Amino acid sequence: xxxYEKKLSPEEEKRIADAMAYIQSQxxxxxxxxxxxxxxxxxxxxxxxYSVNNVGDPFESTNYRLxxxxxxxxxxxxFAELTKLPExxxxxxxxxxxxxxxxxxxxxxxxxxxxxxxxxxxxxHYSVGKAMRLLNVRSMMIRRQENGEFDYEDLRESIRxxxxxxxxxxxxxxxxxxxxxxxxxTIKGILNEFLIDRYYIHSDAALSGMILPFVExxxxxxxxxxxxxxxxxxxxxxxxxxxxxxxxxxxxxxxxIARMVEYVGALDTTITGSRNGITPLFLWYAIKRHGLxxxxxxxxxxxxxxxxxIGAMKHIGVAAWRNKHANTVxxxxxxxxxxxxxxxxxxxxxxxxxTMPHVxxxxxxxxxxxxxxxxxxxxxx
Numbered sequence: 001x002x003x004y005e006k007k008l009s010p011e012e013e014k015r016i017a018d019a020m021a022y023i024q025s026q027x028x029x030x031x032x033x034x035x036x037x038x039x040x041x042x043x044x045x046x047x048x049x050y051s052v053n054n055v056g057d058p059f060e061s062t063n064y065r066l067x068x069x070x071x072x073x074x075x076x077x078x079f080a081e082l083t084k085l086p087e088x089x090x091x092x093x094x095x096x097x098x099x100x101x102x103x104x105x106x107x108x109x110x111x112x113x114x115x116x117x118x119x120x121x122x123x124x125h126y127s128v129g130k131a132m133r134l135l136n137v138r139s140m141m142i143r144r145q146e147n148g149e150f151d152y153e154d155l156r157e158s159i160r161x162x163x164x165x166x167x168x169x170x171x172x173x174x175x176x177x178x179x180x181x182x183x184x185x186t187i188k189g190i191l192n193e194f195l196i197d198r199y200y201i202h203s204d205a206a207l208s209g210m211i212l213p214f215v216e217x218x219x220x221x222x223x224x225x226x227x228x229x230x231x232x233x234x235x236x237x238x239x240x241x242x243x244x245x246x247x248x249x250x251x252x253x254x255x256x257i258a259r260m261v262e263y264v265g266a267l268d269t270t271i272t273g274s275r276n277g278i279t280p281l282f283l284w285y286a287i288k289r290h291g292l293x294x295x296x297x298x299x300x301x302x303x304x305x306x307x308x309x310i311g312a313m314k315h316i317g318v319a320a321w322r323n324k325h326a327n328t329v330x331x332x333x334x335x336x337x338x339x340x341x342x343x344x345x346x347x348x349x350x351x352x353x354x355t356m357p358h359v360x361x362x363x364x365x366x367x368x369x370x371x372x373x374x375x376x377x378x379x380x381x
Contacts, residue, residue: 016245021191031353032344034266034328036239051327052277055088056091063265072280077288079246080231082213083205084224085100087227092248094234094280097125098206100271101231101247102170103308105202106131107271108229108249109168111256112200114168119155125204137168148180153192156190160210166198167191171197173221174208177255177355178264179326179348181208184220200253206245207354208325210237212298215325217304226254237285237298239357262367298357302327305355305364312368314316319374327355337374342367 008016027037029270032253056062058072072094082091097099102125106118120128132139140158143151150171159167169191171182184201191199203221204214207230212218222230234244259268290298306327313320315329320331333351334344353359353367 009222021235026343027120029342029357031342031355031363032346032351034233034236034354034356036235036237036356036358038356039286041238041241041285043283043358047278047281052281054275054277054280055264056243056261057269059091060267061247061265067095068277071284072211072277075287076248076282077279079209079248083209083222083230085248085249085250086223089250089252090248091251091254091269092246094275094283095231095245095247096272096276097235097243097245098125098204098233099130100200100204101135102127102204102243103131104247104271105204105229105231105249106135106137106168106170108253108257109200109327110135110137112228112253112257113166113198115167116168116198116200117162118168118170119158120170121150121175123177123317124170124172125176125206128170129202138165139251144175145180148175148178150182150187152183152186152190155187156193159190159194159196159246163194166317167196167201168200168202169201171201171227173203173205173212174326174328177209177328177345177352178330179323179328179352181212181221181323181325184225187276200229201227206233207228207236207327209233210295211299211302211327212325214292214299215242218325223248223250234283237295238283238290238355240279240282240286242276242279242282244276244283244289246283271314302355305359305361307350308361309353309355309364311366312364313371315370316368318371329353329355332376334371335374335376338367338370339351339368 015145052066053064053240054067054069058069076092080238120141121144123144143154144276145151169187173181174366212221231247231251232245234240254269260267306322306329309329310320318331330352333346333349
């Protein structure tokens with residue numbers, strides 16, 4: 001077939017070079033958001049020469065055969081084992097990211113319990129409020145504790161007022177700003193207190209879903225403890241050049257929404273029709289390269305770096321802290337000069353950094369140097 005593509009002009013080539021230079025410069029100060037930049041998928045780049053599309057249910061056949069469904073199944077089985085989802089109940093797929101996984105969890109909850117009230121915390125990820133509007137479900141935002149967990153007394157009172165309704169409780173294992181973990185046992189205790197036996201619990205474990213399986217004395221957070229679905233990001237702790245994640249659910253709940261689509265010869269059980277077939281390869285590759293012991297060592301490294309950052313901040317008079325098991329370091333909102341130089345997540349009077357695998361001692365030391373040079377007090381005076 002004759003090709004009508006033209007070469008880029010010198011100006012267009014420069015546009016690409018400038019975009020790369022910008023990305024490379026910004027990567028040097030990426031400490032405030034939970035994305036890991038330490039990865040190498042160059043061995044898989046040849047797959048980008050094809051339109052790899054995992055359309056439909058990853059555990060069923062499809063007419064579109066340029067896919068990585070079998071590899072995606074292996075990825076789901078890996079995460080099912082990490083989250084204690086029994087093999088005979090396990091189902092899931094590789095998503096576009098944590099927000100899609102959260103949307104899917106609320107969707108399954110609504111289809112399982114029509115007319116239910118959804119309870120979520122004010123510290124829940126912003127995608128959840130959007131999911132409520134998209135799905136048009138009744139919901140209540142619950143106050144949070146200082147550390148970022150649910151305010152369980154506020155949750156108790158809200159459930160008491162609506163104890164005649166089924167409940168969907170949206171929990172978080174690692175909140176956005178503080179890395180707090182909602183207590184599943186306490187939540188189930190409140191539901192049982194009001195004799196609510198029709199409930200559904202979804203867990204947003206975007207970051208901590210790859211941390212909690214590898215720490216000692218982890219809190220209750222997985223399917224063993226009574227959740228019904230969970231969303232875990234792939235581009236966060238594992239790392240990926242393309243945003244991705246996994247959502248896991250009990251097969252019996254997924255079957256409520258399954259529909260056959262003749263056009264592609266596939267069972268439609270996901271949010272989107274066409275799905276990325278490259279990201280399952282990335283996740284599979286990283287899983288095979290690291291293994292359980294490799295991930296365990298990375299988690300230990302991240303926690304040690306978080307403690308190093310806390311100690312360095314306290315040394316210059318900055319009150320820093322972290323929740324147990326979290327690699328999120330919280331401190332008072334830094335000065336404008338520091339925020340101009342660093343990609344630090346802020347909310348109100350609080351800021352944080354997240355010590356992902358690419359965050360080194362050298363990177364932390366550079367940040368501390370700027371925090372010492374530009375303290376908050378000088379900006380406010």
